[in-house]
Structures are given as structure tokens and as C-alpha cells.
Amino acid sequence: MKTxxxxxxxxxxxxxxxxxxxxxxxxxxYGYVWWGKFGSGSSKEMVSKIKDQISKNIETLIFFVKxxxxxxxxxxxDIIGGGLNTLRSCPDIKCVPQYYGSKRCSLWFKVNNLEExxxxxxxxxxxxxxxxxxxxxxxxRGLMYVSFLQKKS
Numbered sequence: 001m002k003t004x005x006x007x008x009x010x011x012x013x014x015x016x017x018x019x020x021x022x023x024x025x026x027x028x029x030y031g032y033v034w035w036g037k038f039g040s041g042s043s044k045e046m047v048s049k050i051k052d053q054i055s056k057n058i059e060t061l062i063f064f065v066k067x068x069x070x071x072x073x074x075x076x077x078d079i080i081g082g083g084l085n086t087l088r089s090c091p092d093i094k095c096v097p098q099y100y101g102s103k104r105c106s107l108w109f110k111v112n113n114l115e116e117x118x119x120x121x122x123x124x125x126x127x128x129x130x131x132x133x134x135x136x137x138x139x140x141r142g143l144m145y146v147s148f149l150q151k152k153s
Contacts, residue, residue: 002147004050004128005061006076007135008037008109009142012066015099020064020072022097024114032077032112034096035062039142041106046145047082054078062109063146068137069119074111081107107143124149 012019027033054060054076064072080091087104090096127133128145135144 002128002131003058003060004046004053005063005125005146005148006050006109007063007065007070007125007137007144007146008035009065009140014038017097017099019097019099020114022099023111026095026097027112027114030095032095032110033114034090034092035074035109035111036090036096036100036103036105037081037107037109037143038103038105041081041083041086042143044082047079047107050076050079062111063117063121063125065137070117070122070137072114073117073121074114076109076111078110079107080110081105 010019023033023035050060060076062074062076063070064074080088087106088108089102089104090100090108092110122134122137125135125146126149127135128147131147135146
């Protein structure tokens with residue numbers, strides 16, 4: 001079974017802040033930070049699969065896309081959510097940037113090791129639903145499930 005990773009779209013202009021910097025400050029202070037996803041969520045089955053993967057200490061990554069480029073990546077430590085029309089409050093308010101306020105999100109990602117990512121990593125990723133296809137970064141989808149391209153021996 002392939003390891004599932006996520007691509008999450010973000011837009012600094014939603015809150016007029018540098019979202020990466022705001023999250024990084026909290027991560028640097030507490031060792032982790034919660035990143036909320038607005039908009040469409042994920043199925044309970046996919047959240048369960050990802051939680052199971054994390055519980056087995058399988059490295060699970062999130063790649064953050066701004067416009068049409070992968071900008072950042074991080075390790076996923078936990079995911080809260082599931083159910084396509086379900087909104088939740090942040091599970092740990094001290095470890096989320098202030099710009100969220102009391103906003104509720106469809107998914108919450110507990111992450112660490114936020115860092116810039118090389119743009120060409122996209123060549124190594126394939127859609128989980130279509131292993132022959134690279135993720136379409138020009139898509140308006142806010143969440144995509146991907147795996148790394150299997151290298152031929």
C-alpha cells in the first residue's frame with residue numbers, strides 16, 4: 001500500500017498575513033503548530049487511513065501550494081476532521097496563529113518541521129487516485145492526496 005501524503009492549497013491574502021511565518025513562529029515556540037484547512041474537508045475513511053499511517057510512524061508529509069507552486073512542506077503529526085460538511089474548532093488554541101480567531105475548519109493538521117520546499121518536488125509526486133498523473137497545481141482543488149513516484153530498479 002502506498003504512503004499517502006497531502007497537498008494543501010493556501011492563500012496569504014485571505015487574512016492579509018504571511019501564513020507560513022505565523023505558523024512557523026508558533027512551531028518554533030512549542031515544537032508543533034496546528035494548521036487549519038478551510039473549505040471542503042475529507043472523508044472519514046481517508047482521515048482514518050492517514051491517522052493509521054501516522055500511528056505506525058510512517059513519515060507523512062503535507063506540501064503547501066500557493067497559486068501554482070509548491071512552496072513549503074512539513075511533517076504531519078495528527079489530523080482532526082473527517083466528514084465532508086463538518087467544521088471543528090482548533091483542538092489546542094495556544095498552538096494556532098491568532099488570525100484564525102474562533103474560526104472553525106474542515107480539517108486541522110498538527111505539524112512540525114515547516115520548511116521551504118524545492119519546486120521540482122512535483123515531478124516526484126503522483127495523484128493517489130491516478131498514479132500515472134502528476135498533481136495539477138493549477139487546479140482549484142484545496143486538498144489532494146498524493147504518493148511518491150516509485151523509482152524503477
